[in-house]
Amino acid sequence: MRxxxxxxxxxxxxxxxxxxxxxxxxxxxxxxxxxxxPDGFRAAVFAAEPDVVQPISFAIxxxxxxxxxxxxxxxxxxxxGKDRIIILEDTDGxxxxxxxxxxxxxxxxxxxxxxxxxxxxxxxxxGLYFIPDRDGDDKPDGPPExxxxxxG
Numbered sequence: 001m002r003x004x005x006x007x008x009x010x011x012x013x014x015x016x017x018x019x020x021x022x023x024x025x026x027x028x029x030x031x032x033x034x035x036x037x038p039d040g041f042r043a044a045v046f047a048a049e050p051d052v053v054q055p056i057s058f059a060i061x062x063x064x065x066x067x068x069x070x071x072x073x074x075x076x077x078x079x080x081g082k083d084r085i086i087i088l089e090d091t092d093g094x095x096x097x098x099x100x101x102x103x104x105x106x107x108x109x110x111x112x113x114x115x116x117x118x119x120x121x122x123x124x125x126x127g128l129y130f131i132p133d134r135d136g137d138d139k140p141d142g143p144p145e146x147x148x149x150x151x152g
Contacts (some may be wrong), residue, residue: 047088047097057112059120065089067103067120069113083107085120085131087138101138104131125151 026034028048035043046066056071066088073083084105088097103120112123118134122144128151129144 044095046090046095047100051097051100052086052088056110059113059115061115063089066097067113067115069110069122071110073109077109079108081106081108083110083124085110085113085122103133103138104140104144106144123151127151 025031028045032043032045037043047068052068052070054071054074055068056074057069059067061067068086068088070084070086073080082105084107085103087099087101087103089099089101090097091099107122107124110122110124114121119130119132119141122129122131126149127146128148130147131144132141133139134141
């Protein structure tokens with residue numbers, strides 16, 4: 001009977017070790033330092049939490065600014081209307097974002113963006129939208145225009 005108890009005890013103790021929790025994410029600076037990159041490449045942190053949250057897509061405009069789609073509904077979709085597009089900019093040339101603006105907030109399931117032709121193009125199923133900003137003041141000229149509907 002004792003050998004059976006010993007084997008069960010060993011199996012239980014080993015299964016406890018197998019359930020180690022996943023390690024926490026690295027701070028942004030540490031993650032950039034630990035990246036394995038090809039020769040001639042380097043990684044630097046342009047922006048990190050809390051300045052950017054749940055990024056799902058990004059685009060760079062003709063002025064070098066980073067437009068980021070933040071999918072705050074990602075993981076557990078709910079119709080909160082909190083998904084948004086932010087603009088990050090390096091105004092002093094040090095390679096880090098020091099300006100953050102919310103361009104638009106109100107989507108429910110944002111999955112992609114592109115910038116151009118006087119505004120921002122947004123995929124938020126089931127639709128493709130265009131948010132006009134023809135005067136370039138980083139404020140929408142009106143509500144999102146639904147251009148195509150029917151994405152599943």
